[in-house]
Amino acid sequence: MFNDENLKKLEELKKRYPTNKALTLPALWLAQEQFGWISEDIMRYIADLINVPYNHVYSVASFYTMYNKKPVGKYHIQICTNISCQLMGSENIIQYLCKKLEINLGNTTSDGKFTLSEVECLGACGGAPAMQINDEYYEKLSPEKIDKILLNLK
Amino acid sequence: MHTSDFKILLPDIPNIHQIEVYEKNNGYNALRKALNMSPDDVISEVKKSGLRGRGGAAFPTGLKWSFMPKSNDKPKYLCANGDEGEPGTFKDRQIFEFNPHMFIEGSLIAAYAMGVQTIYVYIRGEYKKWIDLLQKAIDDAYSRNYIGKSILGTGFSTDMYIHRGAGAYICGEESSLMNSIEGERGYPRVKPPFPAQFGLWGNPTNVNNIETLSCVPAIINNGGDWFSKIGVPTHPGTILFGVSGHVKNPGVFELPTGVLITDLIYKYAGGVIGDKKIKAVIPGGSSVPWLRGDELEGIKMDLDSLRAAGSAIGTGGVIVMNEDTDILKVLKRISRFYHHESCGQCTPCREGTGWMEKILDRFIRGEGTLKDIDLLLDVANNIEGNTICALGDAAAWPVQSVIKKFRDEFERRARKEPLPKKTISPPHLVNI
Numbered sequence: 001m002f003n004d005e006n007l008k009k010l011e012e013l014k015k016r017y018p019t020n021k022a023l024t025l026p027a028l029w030l031a032q033e034q035f036g037w038i039s040e041d042i043m044r045y046i047a048d049l050i051n052v053p054y055n056h057v058y059s060v061a062s063f064y065t066m067y068n069k070k071p072v073g074k075y076h077i078q079i080c081t082n083i084s085c086q087l088m089g090s091e092n093i094i095q096y097l098c099k100k101l102e103i104n105l106g107n108t109t110s111d112g113k114f115t116l117s118e119v120e121c122l123g124a125c126g127g128a129p130a131m132q133i134n135d136e137y138y139e140k141l142s143p144e145k146i147d148k149i150l151l152n153l154k
Numbered sequence: 155m156h157t158s159d160f161k162i163l164l165p166d167i168p169n170i171h172q173i174e175v176y177e178k179n180n181g182y183n184a185l186r187k188a189l190n191m192s193p194d195d196v197i198s199e200v201k202k203s204g205l206r207g208r209g210g211a212a213f214p215t216g217l218k219w220s221f222m223p224k225s226n227d228k229p230k231y232l233c234a235n236g237d238e239g240e241p242g243t244f245k246d247r248q249i250f251e252f253n254p255h256m257f258i259e260g261s262l263i264a265a266y267a268m269g270v271q272t273i274y275v276y277i278r279g280e281y282k283k284w285i286d287l288l289q290k291a292i293d294d295a296y297s298r299n300y301i302g303k304s305i306l307g308t309g310f311s312t313d314m315y316i317h318r319g320a321g322a323y324i325c326g327e328e329s330s331l332m333n334s335i336e337g338e339r340g341y342p343r344v345k346p347p348f349p350a351q352f353g354l355w356g357n358p359t360n361v362n363n364i365e366t367l368s369c370v371p372a373i374i375n376n377g378g379d380w381f382s383k384i385g386v387p388t389h390p391g392t393i394l395f396g397v398s399g400h401v402k403n404p405g406v407f408e409l410p411t412g413v414l415i416t417d418l419i420y421k422y423a424g425g426v427i428g429d430k431k432i433k434a435v436i437p438g439g440s441s442v443p444w445l446r447g448d449e450l451e452g453i454k455m456d457l458d459s460l461r462a463a464g465s466a467i468g469t470g471g472v473i474v475m476n477e478d479t480d481i482l483k484v485l486k487r488i489s490r491f492y493h494h495e496s497c498g499q500c501t502p503c504r505e506g507t508g509w510m511e512k513i514l515d516r517f518i519r520g521e522g523t524l525k526d527i528d529l530l531l532d533v534a535n536n537i538e539g540n541t542i543c544a545l546g547d548a549a550a551w552p553v554q555s556v557i558k559k560f561r562d563e564f565e566r567r568a569r570k571e572p573l574p575k576k577t578i579s580p581p582h583l584v585n586i
Contacts, residue, residue: 016315017337018229018355024337025320029279052337063339063497066279066321082241083440083473084398086487120323120491121241121440122280125398125471126405135282 001045006030010049023050024060028067037068065119073108073115075153078132081118084125093129094118096143100150113153160384161408162372162392163365164252171287173294176255182300184371188263189308191374196267200370202378204390209235209326209363210439210468212389212457221350222268222358231359232270233335234261234367236277237319237326240439241491242471245394246364248406250277250284253368254291258314260370262300265312268360273314275364276331279321289316323495327543328361330497341497342543365394385411389457389467397423399474400430411456415445418455419474430476434560438468440488441548443555447477464555480573482563485556486514492549503546506537510553517567527564531557 002010013026027046031038038061047054061067068076077097081090094116098104101114108115124130127139138149169175176182188196201216222230234257238246249257261273277285292314295301303311322340324330329343332354353359369391373381382390389411395418398404403424415437419425426432432447437455443465445453453463460467475484493507513530516522530553538550557564566573 016313017335019336021337022335025318025334028320029318056337060337060339064279064320064322066319081487082491083436083484083487084242084404086484087399087473087475087479119280119321120494121239121243123238123244123247123278125242125244125473126396128398128404132280137283 001042002030002049003034006034020050021052021056024052024057025064028057028061028064032067037071071108074113075133076115076117078117078119078122080120080122080124080128080130080132082121082125084128085121085130088128090129092143093131093141093146096146100146160392160410162384163256163368163394164248164406164408170253171251171255171291173255173291173298176253180375181255182259182298184374185259185262185266185300186306188266188374189306189310193267193269196263196374199378200267200373203369203373203381204378204387205366205369205373205381206389206391206457207363208365208369208393208470210240210441210466212467215362215366218350218362219264219268219360221348222360223350224269226269228357229272229355230268230270231354231357232261232265232268232273233328233331233354233359233361234273234275234364235326235328235331235361236275236281236364237323237331238278238281238364239323239326239495240441240469240471241488242396242398242436242439242473243469244396244398245406245470247281247284248394249364249368250281250288254288255295256371257288257364257368258291258295258301260367261314262305262312263370263374264360264362264367266310270360271312273312274335274354275314275316276325276335277316277318278325279319282318285316285318292316322497323491324497324543324545327545330543331361332359339497341499342545344542386454386456386458393455393467393470395422395455396469396471397474398471400427400432400476400479401425401474402427409455412454412459415450415453415455415472418472419450423472423474426474426476428476430478432474433477433479434475434481434556436471436473436475436552438466439471440473440491441544441551442466442468443551444559446559481556481560482514482517482567485552486511486518488552489514489549492545496545496549500541500546502537502540503549506533506546507549509533510537510549517564520567520570522564522568524565524568526568527557527561530564 031042043057044054047057129141130139197219205215206212236246301314317335319325325334325340327342330340334340349359384390392408392410394406396406401423407422435445457467489511493511496503496507498504534550534553537546
């Protein structure tokens, strides 16, 4: 199920750790990069691939919030609402995005383009309010800035 | 006496993140120097420097290194902690972006001093951009034999790998970080045994913050004595202070320890937006006790001064709240964070953080009672000190301090009285 590139990456990763178990987090990352989310089938596949019990992979995947346990849209918008962002108006940012995309937090637009999530501190406190779309950070947000950002996402 | 433009970690040198530029500016000479010293001498120099950990606990770094066994019968590990999950903290990413080689060099010196063969750099999953930037720097350092086999022909070998986290605040706790590297859920371990005895895969391990390790090259180049004279003697060096919240110019400021908190807010971070007054400040990341606006004058940013003020230096992440802030709402947000991030191992933390959030929510909804204030304090007091790791304490301290310092706000809410506009700010500093 992993593509050749990921299988190659996994072989490289094996050299970094003395145990197979340590590959759990890196393998889940590779899976998420390839498939966008972590399904039960993927977890079973990873378990076989790195030779650890399925319940271990499940236990780890469910502990760490960044592994998507259900499919997300093409663009996963993650809004920080922790202290500094809260102080600088993250509540308005959420309201604006919910209205603009016509979805509630935790949901995906019907065209599968955007998923909206609230997340804990992104470490962008100096650029509050901040959000992350896939791997990219966007800081000092305002409704106008959000309009521009979303326009550029095809 | 060092002036405020004195920088160690983030010097004003364009493109210092590039290995060629870093080398031209004395880069990797501290590594060369250290490799010609005995490992013990390197540790003594770091001890002499008085360097303390920058991750929150401010433990003496040289002492921590000296806990590692001298024997080489087991593999030894160094974990560089770049989990940077503490709300209000955004400094390590500056190092990854603007001066990654200083961090790499510091880690290599640490590895040499402790006889470490493998360095894992644990970076929070959200920091994909900074993981890629650091990986580029690591690749460059490998290509010039600063990392890898027989470094600079000395026979000392060590590898450096990035391990990406996946969204768990708790993994910034050192034993939980090690479990996460081992491929487990991020559960903190009971201590003792400490990591130096029983760390990664049961082997001797040392965990240091990214900023701590980045201080090491300057210490080796200039000597421990030199470093010990920067800032406050009991907590020397410069710190990357992050200022955020209601300030005009938020950001990371590298300053010697002992800088006045009011200078940090008004001089460096430009003062409060709209020139409003300050109601409260969190001086060291979300876990530390709060300070009231009217008690800020004279407080210095170092271990002892903040301890004397009833708070802590933590990660040096300063969060400023203006006079209009609904602090109960902020406190509820903090409590929700700790509830969400509790790993669930210890009952007082797993249940208590949820109860605190619920009680605070009652106040926000206007349903809190006077009895609830004491109940909230009681829950906090029963979490503190009763958990495996410090997350429980970190959840309790903000609650305890806000009840102590802003009890009237709870009472007014309970009595459904309107909240007074608070104008408590350092009186002389509002218009700087």
